Amino acid sequence: MSSELDRLSEDHPSLAAGVARLVASDGSVNSPFRLLAFPVLGALTSALDPALPVVVISRLWWAGAETFDDLADADFDEDGAGLSNAQAGIASAACLSVVPQMIIERQSLPDRLKAAWTWEFNAGSVAAAEGQFRDVSAAEEPGSWAATMRIYARKSGAPYGRDAAMTAMLAGADDEGIRGWRMFGLLFGVLRQMANDRASIAVAAEEDEDLANGTWTLLLAHAMEDAGAREAQTLGALHTRVKGDVSARSELRRRLVTAEIAAGYDRRVEAVQRKLLALLKSLAEPSDQRDLIQWMVDVSAADSLLSDLAGAA
Structure with missing residues (x-):
């Protein structure tokens, strides 16, 4: 540097x-x-x-x-x-x-590889910008788990996908391998964002930037889908007030970290973890370096789990 x-x-x-x-x-x-x-x-x-x-x-x-x-x-x-x-x-x-x-x-480097890196870098940056744009737009209206996952894959996953794909190109991987590593990076970036979300939840509600900014997180999307119609309506109403109302943030936080919501969310985290580990095994032979990547996945998943925070809002 x-x-x-x-x-x-x-x-x-x-x-x-x-x-x-x-x-x-x-x-x-x-x-x-x-x-x-x-x-x-x-x-x-x-x-x-x-x-x-x-x-x-x-x-x-x-x-x-x-x-x-x-x-x-x-x-x-x-x-x-x-x-x-x-x-x-x-x-x-x-x-x-x-x-x-x-x-x-x-x-x-060969001109062909430099051209491929340039394209990958630009494509990753544009995807991340698209995700960020959708993120600030999604704060205005409810989003499903699938829609919010797509936003996360762009805003947080695209940079990791870019790095993994550029590295696979450097290693001489074929097109299928490059696509596989790009997908791995996308999912890994989602998991890293989930870990960051969990860190935000661990602080006091008035200090939670996601709540203060009205960010539509995967946890909120999960809670909205998992809740009944009346509870979902309550969550949506609280979400519309969080930017200027600390009491609304505290109440929304309390409802998001119940034992039931946290357990369901943790199952989704573990599903992402399983997909990543399966993909990793298909992309790389056993080695110390593959073990290190698995450690990154496992630590990120552990740092994303919410059950230990349930009821602590």
Whole structure:
């Protein structure tokens, strides 16, 4: 990352400094799950180092995406990042688009592979943008589990799908293998978002950003489908009030983490986990690196379960 930013600073020193500040202030650096490309390549070729460009590109993209999200929520820490909102907006746009594309172009790879990486990167970014757009639109009206799952697969799954597919291309996988790894990444990203959702539920209702923003989560979609008509109507009415009403957030939270709702939701989490592990076994032979990917899946699933929070709102 430092090497790429040094190269960028040769002609664009101010932008490179802004991007470096975003990367340094992005807390997702502490997440091992964003390093998925390494064990994927290791599981396919036993080599790790060639996946470094994919990880760097992904790291830049996530720094841009997290910053853009904070700016949209008026939650960007100007002092902590050392950037104004305007500067952060420009740097995040560069992280989401042109800087990763420049890194791809500079790689010593066959032109065909670089073209495939460029297409995959752009397709993943557009899919994530589509998911985010649908996410903010879905907050205005109820969504089914299937519809909300599609949103999650785009907004959170597409970046992981992109990384897994780009890595499979690097390993020389055929079209079927690339599609398989892309699907694995999509589902894994959904599971990671479910783990993030669970972390939000673990805090006080007034501090829950999903509730405050009126986000239509998979948990809410599950509860709406699992509840009777009267309870679903109550949940929907509470959801319409959460943005400006702390008491509505607390009541909605209480209704979402009942033992019955949590148990049903956990079964859905475990179904996603089973699909991921079955797909992983079909894509990679047994190895330490495949075991590491399985660990990522298992930990993410465990971090998504709600039963231990039931009744604790």
